[in-house]
Amino acid sequence: MKYALYLKEKVIETIINIYDTKPELKLVQVQHTRKDFVGDYTLVTFPLLRYSKKSPEQTAEELGKYLTEHIDEITGFNVIKGFLNLELSQDYWLNKLNEAWDDEYFGIRLPNKESKTILVEYSSPNTNKPLHLGHIRNNLIGYSISKILEANNKNVIKTNIVNDRGIHICKSMLAWQKWGNNETPKSTGLKGDFLVGKYYIKFDQEYKKEISKLISQGKNKKEAEQDAPLIKEAREMLKKWEEADKKVISLWQKMNNWVYEGFDITYEKLGVDFDKIYYESDTYKLGKSIIMDGLKNGKLIIKKDGSIWADLTEKGLDEKILLRSDGTSVYMTQDIGTAYIRYKDFKFDEHIYVVGNEQDYHFQVLKIILQELGYPWARCIHHLSYGMVELPEGKMKSREGTVVDADDLIENMLTTAKNISEELGKLDGLSDKEIDKTINIIALGALKYFLLKIDPKKNMVFNPKESIDFSGNTGPFIQYTYARIQSLARKGKSKKIEAVNINEKNLKLDLKEIQLLKTIYHFTNMVKEAGETHNPAVVANYVYELVKEFNQFYHDFNILKEEDMDLRKFRLKLSIMTGRVIKQAMALLGIDVPEKM
């Protein structure tokens, strides 16, 4: 990109010299030449015709001639329609490779003292059920964004707000109390989050029974939903919880701890972690007091029944409830409190919430309310809204048990990875420990890449019946290429071929080699773009492109068997550099790469 900017300046100079007018900046468009054309950078001449007053072809010819004569590294040009393709010298690209080779942190800029602080909130689980596929997408996007921002010189704090209180938690507590027979993870052998989730579903089933019974007795649906004895009991429990009733609190602690033990296992398997965990139970009270202050200052309104609301109708939105009439808090209450505490803790320059797009409205409202309440940092809040993961038959619903469970899915991936690896004979001669490690890297690579290669904002479809692929545009394909390169590096080393002291003047590089080199160099821009757009899919698409490029190169050319010593060294160097970039890019996605597979 730096070079594109430089070229842009040169083009402006040229236009001043030839046509005697200074062009508008945005009309000078320098971009990378598309792959199927010869050249490195392309100038679009159409917008410049107003200065040249000539045809696109003529204009391109004139500019091309001038630029070739006046810039050393431009060795030639071609004109197709109105596009001027500028060709750079081989030396220029070889220099780029050498720069990258010598730079341990090629393409990434780690944070320092001047870096801005960015909070990345992700995961945000409810402690009433196990994690499912949607959470996996959330966790992977959040973790990857954190890594990408770190590579863009940002001081990143990974946070997780645990929604550990609320009516939904009381539902599973109540059901366990009623029908649980004192079951524990130990007594049942169930993972803690699964055990609790079982009772959340149980509650919903019994609740629905009560509702239909009331409807058959002549109540309408809404009344039935309000008046069912179970929901009343759950509400009562929530009230007791907020009053710190000892029995309720101790049940709550017991069951939440079961869930945390379960979550920890899942997080570890996924390879994600957090710098700071917040609990809703610690922040909701602060949220309440902020809301009470807002009421005093006349920013909020209170209704006859005592419930407190924000009136956003002037902003084209609805009214939003902030505190219930019985004084208990809602989702928004704690989010306000949490945001406040976080700003106090970290003075963030930006706060990214990785949360599903079903909550677009919620975050729109959160931001406005915080601004209304007079917090200037509210404008630093950014909702990274990602799309739902759907099954072929529609949305997943945890209450109805139609979810793809996170642990099950990971387990399936491990089994599939093992079967495929065995079939291909890739595990021969490895120790059990090595096998486990490799299988784990591949299985998670497949899963993570599958979810991250898709633009976060788009909904995606996952078919549990068709297992995730291991060939084509997949994680294992990329990992495999990396493993191949490492094998080359090992063999090169044992044959004492070193990727240094190359006499570059003797090299005659093929277009494909230059193409690969350009793709490697593009890593730098890509990291920047991924950071600006908060989009891991940019990284995934890039690394796929790079790997495809390399595999063609690997197939078409001899590397260690090349007879020309300089060329052999160069190709090894190019390969190892590709490997380094693959590893780095995959790390930005939170994906590990194996030395052998």
Added chain:
RNA sequence: GGUUCCAUAGCUCAACUGGAUAGAGCAAUAGCCUUCUAAGCUAUAGGUUGAAGGUUCGAGUCCUUCUGGAAUCACCA
């Protein structure tokens, strides 16, 4: 009903933010392992970018209308 988002090959996704002939993978068909790892490579086939207008040198991308889908508008979280 209001608001927001989405619609690209049979399926899953791209398209450098308005640029050149809309590209990949899967699935299908046909090739390539006595040679650096075949989880690879090559080729064939597959498209009126949901529809109709508009803006301009130029539209999958921007605007309008329509069709179809999703989310949300809860004293759920």
